[in-house]
Amino acid sequence: MSKNTVTTETATSGIGPVEGASLYDVDHPAPLIEAPRKRTKKTPKSTRGNFEMYGWLFMRLSGVVLVVLVIGHLLIQLVLDGGVSKIGFAFVAGRWASPFWQVWDLLMLWLAMLHGANGLRTVINDYAERANTRLWLKGLLYTATVFTILLGTLVIFTFDPNIR
């Protein structure tokens, strides 16, 4: 066991004698970072709704449907029948003449926007630490989502192939 003795210590750190007078000592310790999950008056009441569960389920279900919708969309738009070069006003007008493609695009728009918005909502919850940052980011996100969904829906329903 005597061979187990310690060799040298290389103190490369700033701990030890601090240059000048230290700001902190036994009676005046440095402030600690506030502990998480501390119960204060500002702690919001726990929310026992099912919103998060439905959100979680929606992500799984819409994801499965979107795989079909988006891959089908990409194939039609970019690969089959001449690819991207065929796309023009006439091509869109021709497809939206059929209620099937109207429903397809409408479904894709709503599911993709809600799926993406919910995903970003969880990203904001996970990464934004301050309540104010969260509020603003989510406000921006919801505004953009509602605007895009409404505008897209309006276009699909009021599309006029005879417009000049």
Add this chain to the structure above:
Amino acid sequence: MATPTLDKADGAGAPEAGFADSPYITATFRIRRFNSEVSAEAVWEDFQLEIDPKERVLDALHKIKWDQDGTLTFRRSCAHGICGSDAMRINGKNRLACKTLIKDLSPEKPITVEPIKGLTVLKDLVVDMEPFFQAYRDVMPFLITKDTNEPTRERLQTAEDRERFDDTTKCILCAACTSSCPVFWNDGQYFGPAAIVNAHRFIFDSRDEAGEQRLEILNDKDGVWRCRTTFNCTDACPRGIEVTKAIQEVKRALITRRF
């Protein structure tokens, strides 16, 4: 009459013969140190020591504390992987210092030792575990039954019923999983894997009758739905609990009770 083991050891003579090539190596331990009475900043400090690579990180910490720097502060109780006191971040991964052999850490490079993340560091490797235990208490980790009478006999269950939650009974509350979870790192409001594991242990216990209440608690905004299945917790668990699987089972129970 010598015992066979002694005879064998004498016959082989390996430890004595190998005197020239000592089993000890020189390893550098780079330890994250914080002392609020000296500085507001945590700093890395290097310690060099000669140590048998078959020893554990905890032995190295002991050697440093006993022989080099008595101010080094860390928690340990049983030192055999049961009490869950010495979870720390070793080479960037949460482990128990008492279950990590130095030879498994590529000791030719400096071995970094940090306190577990996401909890307030009090000194050196000691963190404030209170938020962790707060989440643990919140899921009511004790048997709850509806009948209020004193039981007159043992509460029996079948071997299969016991097997159902066997994995999650192994938790030692070391916080390696919770403090490896990136969702917990953010604001610490997420219940964390350990609390969910301990809720799982009672939710799936056939003798317990408050599973519904516990599911309702974990249905919270900061409950199981914040889990992103990154599997950090499963990787970190020194007891080999399939933590992420347990969380997913709680999610499934929440969904199947609705539909």
